[in-house]
Amino acid sequence: MNNENSRKLTPVWDKYYPGGHTNFRTWPSDTRTFANRSKGSHVWDIDGNEYIEYTGAMGPNIIGSRHPEYVSSLKEFLDQQAPLLGSAQLCSPDDIDVAEKLVKHIPCAEAIKFNLSGSDCVQMAIRLSRAHTGRKYFIRFTGHYHGWPDNVYGGKLNPDPDAKPFPLYDPDPVTDPSGLRGRSEFGHMECFLLPYNDFESLERTVEKYHEEIALIHLEGIVCNHFNFRPKPGYLEKIRELCTKYGIVMSIDEVITGFRIGLNGAQGYLNVTPDLATFGKAIAGGMPVAALAGKSEILNEMADRTVLGPGTFNGYPLGMRATLTTLKILERNDGEAFRAMENMQKPLVRGFTECAKRHGFKVNIQSIPGVIWYLFGVETDGHLYTDDDIKNFDGDLQHKFWIEMEKEGVMIMRGGRMYLSIAHTLDDVGQTIEAIDKVMGRL
Numbered sequence: 048m049n050n051e052n053s054r055k056l057t058p059v060w061d062k063y064y065p066g067g068h069t070n071f072r073t074w075p076s077d078t079r080t081f082a083n084r085s086k087g088s089h090v091w092d093i094d095g096n097e098y099i100e101y102t103g104a105m106g107p108n109i110i111g112s113r114h115p116e117y118v119s120s121l122k123e124f125l126d127q128q129a130p131l132l133g134s135a136q137l138c139s140p141d142d143i144d145v146a147e148k149l150v151k152h153i154p155c156a157e158a159i160k161f162n163l164s165g166s167d168c169v170q171m172a173i174r175l176s177r178a179h180t181g182r183k184y185f186i187r188f189t190g191h192y193h194g195w196p197d198n199v200y201g202g203k204l205n206p207d208p209d210a211k212p213f214p215l216y217d218p219d220p221v222t223d224p225s226g227l228r229g230r231s232e233f234g235h236m237e238c239f240l241l242p243y244n245d246f247e248s249l250e251r252t253v254e255k256y257h258e259e260i261a262l263i264h265l266e267g268i269v270c271n272h273f274n275f276r277p278k279p280g281y282l283e284k285i286r287e288l289c290t291k292y293g294i295v296m297s298i299d300e301v302i303t304g305f306r307i308g309l310n311g312a313q314g315y316l317n318v319t320p321d322l323a324t325f326g327k328a329i330a331g332g333m334p335v336a337a338l339a340g341k342s343e344i345l346n347e348m349a350d351r352t353v354l355g356p357g358t359f360n361g362y363p364l365g366m367r368a369t370l371t372t373l374k375i376l377e378r379n380d381g382e383a384f385r386a387m388e389n390m391q392k393p394l395v396r397g398f399t400e401c402a403k404r405h406g407f408k409v410n411i412q413s414i415p416g417v418i419w420y421l422f423g424v425e426t427d428g429h430l431y432t433d434d435d436i437k438n439f440d441g442d443l444q445h446k447f448w449i450e451m452e453k454e455g456v457m458i459m460r461g462g463r464m465y466l467s468i469a470h471t472l473d474d475v476g477q478t479i480e481a482i483d484k485v486m487g488r489l
Contacts, residue, residue: 048453052093054078071195080452085112087469090457098457099474103465106270106302106327109416110375110383111469117331120371121364130364135356141366148373149339152309154319155298156339160348161361165301165326166194168338169264171355172322173198173237176262176295178353179344185262186252188243190272190433193264193299193324197234201225204242212252214240243269244278244431249285257292262322267312270302270463273436274412274419276429282318289321295344297322301336305329305372306416306465309381315415331372335365375468383468388415390470397479405486408438418464422447447485454481 057079084091088111090100103109110117150156162168173185193199202214202225214235216225239256241248243265253260263285269275289296297320303312304325313319322340329335338345347353359365376383395413398420402409410424421430423440430436444462451458456478458464 048096048455049094050078050080050092050096053081056081056093080457087111087113088467088471088474096455098452098455099470099478101456101458101464101466101478103467104332105459106306106465107330107332108465108467109306109328110331110372111467112332114331114375114469116375117368117371121368124364124367128363131359131362134358134362135360139363139366141363141370142361145366145370145373148370148377149337152311152373152377153304153323153325153339154310154313155321155323155341157342158340158345160338160345160355161366162336162338162355162357163334163359163365164194165299165324165336166196167357168301168324168326168336169193169199169299170196171338172264172295172297172324172340173262174355175338175344175347175353176297176322178347179295180261180293182259182261184237184239184256184259185264186239186241186260187263188241188265190243190269190275191266191299192271193301197231198237199264201227202235202240204240211256212239212241212248214238242432243275244281246278246281246284249281250288253288253292253294257288257294260292260294262295262297263289264297264299266299266302267316267318268303268307268414270414270417273421273430273462274414274417275431277316278431282316286318286320295322296320297324297340299324301326302328302417303414305376308384308415309377329372330365330368331375333365333368334359335369384415387466387468387470390472390475391415391418391466393472394418394464394466394475394478397475398482401479401482401486404483405489407486407489410436416466418466420444420462420464422462443489446489450485450488451481454484456481 060079081093082090083093088100090098146159149159160171162171177183187199202216205212205215216235239252241252286296298313300311300323305328307315313323321344322338324338326336329337348355395411395418398411408423408425410421410426412419412430421436421439422443423438424436425438426435448458448460
């Protein structure tokens, strides 16, 4: 591909943005891609290259780029009022319409709290759970991602079975990339870090420390880590323990919410938590996030003894974007999701057939709207823990990703592909052709 213009702009951009806009995933090459147009499932860069886009902006673009109904709705809104008006002093009828739709679709939702990011909502869930239970610790799990704040990011398991399972951090960034400089020396003491899908560790910890545990927070399906599924009965066990000991159960739906379906991971897996955090797809690309759950927990904020302020919380343009996105997704009983599934199935099938034809071992973990492919993994069926991916070939995975972009297919680094309702069978066919070419080269 010709990328002359992008190559010229890259050093200038890097000068002003150390690490990039988000530096969680480092840039793989010396040249950044500068986009100047997008529509549906396609993106064009400033050099005229066209890409079929499966990054989904890391998940938000569930309806694709510039969906006509979405664009029209937001333009109509901006013809009448400002994106932000009055902040906490003014409300909008859209607020009520959005809340009613969320309560209708989300199994755990009785009340809603809006923020701007999933990270915000996770911190709100922690604060509310502490206030509601009067306890100070929360439980999270290895491989699950809940944002960048110090109390929820990274760490290693504590090997001492007799110690409280606070996460441990290694200051060497090579051996522990999460042992970051500048993190609080106290953040790790807010939570217990447990191995995911380990029944024995879960039950032992809760039985021993339940009087100090306010919250258990986890991804229902670990979309940030190879689409790991909960083992049969694992979420049910968490629900049982939370109910028994008065612990708040919270599912992180920042990725799965309104991507996996109208009812999220909790509907897909048939386990109802007390709280759930949403973001990304909920507003079709605008920065909006929501905490949904039981009224008795969210009511802790009603008298302002628990604070959750924010100038942009529930801002009018974001609420209109949320309302419009939900209308598009729920139409004809969720027809958009069925159409997306009809794109995803042949894509997974074609990917698998290409791998077999070229002699590659590739395991594909597919849930509605999210695909993970793993080179070198022989295990068939669902993946549950890192023990299932011991033969994962990260180097080959990386090479495949780079070569796919040369063929005009843009996917997320690491092996994740997000579909949208804008993808077509023609996109799928071109993508499979690109996979076949790249595997042939590799």
